[in-house]
Amino acid sequence: MVELAKTIFMAIGIFTVGLMIYVVACEIIDKFSKWRKNGCKIKCLCKPHVYEIEWHWVNDGETLLVCKKCGKKKKLFIDFDSFRK
Numbered sequence: 001m002v003e004l005a006k007t008i009f010m011a012i013g014i015f016t017v018g019l020m021i022y023v024v025a026c027e028i029i030d031k032f033s034k035w036r037k038n039g040c041k042i043k044c045l046c047k048p049h050v051y052e053i054e055w056h057w058v059n060d061g062e063t064l065l066v067c068k069k070c071g072k073k074k075k076l077f078i079d080f081d082s083f084r085k
């Protein structure tokens, strides 16, 4: 009986350690993918950025540009009246 209990506890112990390693690995992978999404060095290699206009606010010229290659966002204030002159 003692041997059986030892085996069960060992199995639980191995399972717990394995689960912890799995959780930590998942967190690291998750953080890494977030880091890649939110402006890491790989993104900085995207030059020149090719911006597309995401939206434009006519009243004050506020324009959100998004790079179609890496997804980098840039907010600008563009005076479109200057084109019409």
Ligand SMILES: [Zn+2]
Pocket: 046, 047, 048, 049, 050, 067, 068, 069, 070, 071, 072
């Ligand atoms: Zn880019």
